[in-house]
Amino acid sequence: MRDLETIPQIAALPAEIRLQLCAVARVLPFRVNRYVLEELIDWSRVPDDPIYQLTFPQPDMLDSADLQIVTDLLRVAAPANELEAAVRRIQRGLNPHPAGQVTLNVPTLGGQAVRGMQHKYRETVLFFPAQGQTCHAYCTYCFRWPQFVGLDDLKFAARESEQLVEYLRRHPEVTDVLITGGDPLVMRTAALRRTIEPLLAARLPGLTNIRIGTKALAYWPYRFTTDPDADDLLRLFDEVTEHGMQLALMAHASHPREFATTAAASAVRRVRSTGAVVRCQAPLIRRVNDDAQVWADLWRAQVRLGAVPYYMFVERDTGPKEYFKVPLARALAIYGDAQRQVSGLCRTARGPSMSATPGKVVVDGVLEVGGKQCFSLRMLQGRDPAWVGRTFLAEYDERAAWLDELRPAGGEPEFFFQRPLRDLQRR
Numbered sequence: 001m002r003d004l005e006t007i008p009q010i011a012a013l014p015a016e017i018r019l020q021l022c023a024v025a026r027v028l029p030f031r032v033n034r035y036v037l038e039e040l041i042d043w044s045r046v047p048d049d050p051i052y053q054l055t056f057p058q059p060d061m062l063d064s065a066d067l068q069i070v071t072d073l074l075r076v077a078a079p080a081n082e083l084e085a086a087v088r089r090i091q092r093g094l095n096p097h098p099a100g101q102v103t104l105n106v107p108t109l110g111g112q113a114v115r116g117m118q119h120k121y122r123e124t125v126l127f128f129p130a131q132g133q134t135c136h137a138y139c140t141y142c143f144r145w146p147q148f149v150g151l152d153d154l155k156f157a158a159r160e161s162e163q164l165v166e167y168l169r170r171h172p173e174v175t176d177v178l179i180t181g182g183d184p185l186v187m188r189t190a191a192l193r194r195t196i197e198p199l200l201a202a203r204l205p206g207l208t209n210i211r212i213g214t215k216a217l218a219y220w221p222y223r224f225t226t227d228p229d230a231d232d233l234l235r236l237f238d239e240v241t242e243h244g245m246q247l248a249l250m251a252h253a254s255h256p257r258e259f260a261t262t263a264a265a266s267a268v269r270r271v272r273s274t275g276a277v278v279r280c281q282a283p284l285i286r287r288v289n290d291d292a293q294v295w296a297d298l299w300r301a302q303v304r305l306g307a308v309p310y311y312m313f314v315e316r317d318t319g320p321k322e323y324f325k326v327p328l329a330r331a332l333a334i335y336g337d338a339q340r341q342v343s344g345l346c347r348t349a350r351g352p353s354m355s356a357t358p359g360k361v362v363v364d365g366v367l368e369v370g371g372k373q374c375f376s377l378r379m380l381q382g383r384d385p386a387w388v389g390r391t392f393l394a395e396y397d398e399r400a401a402w403l404d405e406l407r408p409a410g411g412e413p414e415f416f417f418q419r420p421l422r423d424l425q426r427r
């Protein structure tokens with residue numbers, strides 16, 4: 001982890017720009033490491049470099065009035081509490097917890113809400129180990145950022161995996177546990193083992209897949225190669241395979257450059273040698289990867305290493321969304337152009353998909369119905385399992401960037417899921 005001003009390339013910038021970057025870094029999380037600085041960012045292309053855009057605060061990420069407020073406070077070295085209050089107000093204005101995560105997805109055990117878990121889709125439970133709620137470096141568009149900037153009341157954190165096992169015993173329909181964060185691979189292997197071993201020991205008949213959501217392949221591939229407990233980690237993956245389960249490493253992969261280093265290639269090779277599967281997913285982000293060529297290269301790089309392209313997400317409606325957003329129409333065009341450039345092995349990524357309140361909704365295409373342009377949409381995941389696979393139409397809107405900006409086609413008053421969702425939220 002590095003302080004922004006101690007990074008030589010940043011220290012060399014004009015004072016006013018430096019002040020602005022520091023101001024943004026007070027509001028949005030900033031963290032970077034030597035690997036990202038030295039191996040991923042191409043400093044000759046800064047500020048346009050995609051990895052720089054992915055990890056470094058940019059002045060335009062904040063509303064200009066908000067940016068002014070924080071830079072002014074920093075300039076006059078305002079009292080800490082004054083600065084803190086301004087920063088908190090701006091943070092809360094950035095929709096820190098989208099898609100009903102706080103109220104709708106928290107599971108209960110014996111009538112009590114279980115912290116540190118989410119259960120939204122029938123087959124898959126999300127588990128947030130307390131020590132995994134940070135990352136090797138931070139993405140500026142991250143929707144988990146309240147956990148990093150200390151908006152504590154919004155944080156999910158589990159202390160024990162006993163509750164997880166107990167919950168799974170009572171929910172035999174769950175086939176997948178997705179261990180997530182932050183990045184659970186920030187944890188030492190010994191700590192991760194305390195989450196995974198009880199899942200293996202419990203011999204739950206329904207549980208077949210343990211997934212780990214991580215950005216470590218991209219931000220710290222040494223986690224799988226030369227870190228002191230890298231070998232232990234691989235042994236743990238082996239044990240999952242030996243128990244007849246799949247260990248799926250859900251790798252957050254934004255740009256082909258992340259696979260171009262020898263460290264990343266060895267990391268993928270070592271993970272695969274345990275029988276684990278690497279599946280890759282990332283959001284489509286303006287200035288980082290809003291280019292069909294980049295996605296085609298990204299998928300090719302993954303498949304070449306034996307990793308499987310899994311999802312292309314639409315950026316969520318949180319944080320500096322305006323800075324990064326790509327309208328759905330453009331996201332669809334990028335996805336289609338990229339798919340047409342690659343072989344079938346690379347076409348396993350589904351997208352562009354929105355993780356919205358009712359479920360994961362993919363934009364499949366644009367159709368003409370009754371002389372009118374429509375988006376054809378499909379539910380890939382549904383809060384109600386009966387919704388999975390349902391297709392529906394929305395009026396074409398070139399600027400819409402999220403589900404809630406779309407209107408049903410054909411004069412329908414609302415989408416099929418809106419009423420049941422309202423009933424659910426009222427409960």
Ligand SMILES: *Cc1c(COP(=O)(O)O)cnc(C)c1O
Pocket residue numbers: 118120121124126178355360380381
């Ligand atoms: C995406 C997601 C999952 C996993 O969905 P898959 O389509 O099975 O990968 C599980 N829970 C939540 C809340 C999700 O957003």
Ligand code: SF4
Pocket residue numbers: 134135137138139141142143144145181182183214215252
């Ligand atoms: S790696 Fe994932 S959780 Fe961590 S900062 Fe990036 S998007 Fe957020």
